[in-house]
Amino acid sequence: MSPYLFYPLACLTIAGALGVVLNNNPVRSALSLVATLFLLAVYYIALQAHLVAALQIIVYAGAVMVLFLFVITLLNLSPDPADRTSPLFGAAALGSALLLAVVLGRALWATTLPGAANTPLPEGFGTTVVLARQLFSEYLVAFELTSILLLVAVVGAVVLAKRDPSPADMDAPAPGREA
């Protein structure tokens, strides 16, 4: 990726990410997140990972974000005056974020990542066929586990979200429960 393309894009991505955190309006936050995720997809394209880029746009920037916006509009959030965090907390958060940025930046600056130099990509890199073969051979266990993970998340979400029957609706108190 040419540096003339990379640095402007990187600045835009960071601006998008800051927009997510700093916006008071949740809808604007979510839209900034869409922009950030979209811009991330550009890096994947530059790294020859076209399928991942497409999935990033379809799944994250598309489906997940639509869901986010739906939930935000359904909840009809309004700023809670009791919810103001103290400036001390904000300063501490900013301080630790900056510290992390400095440490990570310093470390990455000093490190030459192995394989980063212009090594030729393997045949068919980033194509659907190669990715699928990897997914269903080398990463089969991880792939199947992800489905269990998602299933648990769905079951959990249903348990927590569904309306409980009121005590009157329930059958007579079970024998073990002293009322």
Next chain:
Amino acid sequence: MTLPIANIEVLYPLMFACAWGLLVLTVEMFSLSRRFVGIGWLSALGLAAVAGISLSGQGAGEVFAGAVALDAFSVYFYVLLSVLAIFAVFLSMDYVPLAGIIHGEFYPLILFAVAGLLVMVSATDLIVMFLGLETMSMAVYVLAGIRKDELRSNEAALKYFLLGAFASALLLYGIALIYAITGSTVLGSVANAIASTDYLAADSLVLMLGVGMLLAGFAFKIAAVPFHLWTPDVYEGAPTTVSAFMATAVKAGAFAALLRIVLVALAPVMPDLSWLMWVLAASTMTMGNFVALRQTNVKRMLAYSSIAHTGYLLVGVTAATAEAGAAVLYYLAAYGVMNIGAFGVLAALTRRRHALQEISDFAGLGQNRPVLALVMSICMLSLMGMPPLAGFVGKFYLFTAALEAGYTVLVVIAVLNSVVSAAYYLGVLRAMYFQSADAEEYSPRPYLNFAVTAAAAVTVALGLAPSPVMGAASRAFSSIILGP
């Protein structure tokens, strides 16, 4: 193209646990009773089968696609986790209706949490380990908050979820950084790649950052200081049997994964990081014990005691010898059963949907409910480290191994801590036997009584005859050290 199904029997215990979770989830939908006792029995049966399958399918060093190994270490933890989960299920069979939990998904979620734990302890790949951790966490977040009408339960779930998600992000970032340097997520390859680099040089700072983040993520899961702040609130707010599950099985699973990472993937770096483990161990046990002294709520006290025990276990991880590793494995089993007993007694004292949790609620228990009081005494004395109970034997093995590895100061700190801990453990005994209160009417709680009595019996047995478990523990531990 060939699928790596050459030795798929490695995955049988895992596949069975997941399938049984699905089965119980389906059967539960048709459950007529709101007490879910049958579902509990079904879950316990499945867990027992998991233990049986892993014992019979033991093939040392067999790895499926570089992702999961069914070595002696995995088998040890498969059996330990199944047993602890069976205890938790038996406790729950009375506790679920008592606490007013009306969601039959309770038991399937425990099974899925166990499945996640099984993946964690047997994973030989960081990504697979992370997925196991997340599966387990996801189930436990929900279990912690399953009493939706209880504010404390909501608080526990939310706190655990937010902080846990943050810890997972740290862990994942650490894995990404380690992958960036070593080019692999397989534990053995990571170790080889690290060994061939000059990891202390300035240009390997990224690797050390990755290691730090990975350790921080795990420190959260095992509740080590300074990542322990969630523990008391979550243990207090979660349903008591879920707290029992978290304090025993979840902690054992997280420690197993930590051991695999520290002693396999990070083995080349650890000699330079033993000071970090030293500091973690010393601060965790001291902090846990001294804050526990001030607690009047027994559930919170047990939470701080579990933090202190994380510290003792970290002494073994610091020493990192074969004896210390085996001692950690034994201690996880001993600590597991005695904590099941202690939390179980708390669950048994549930009345009108509310657990009696204050130390004053234990007054007169010695007269009114002598069996429960005896169980509680055994568990408290064992947690304290009184011979000849399991807790004493575990501490003895741990501290001797650490002494032999040359960590004299750390062992002195640990022993002093054990002395301090006597004060709060004995406080419960004093309330039970030297204070009196009127007898309360209790409904019969056969499963709870059975489970806590069994836990106390195992605590005594593990203390009197430690050699079978200790032998299995040392075989298990050497299988990851000598393994590929």
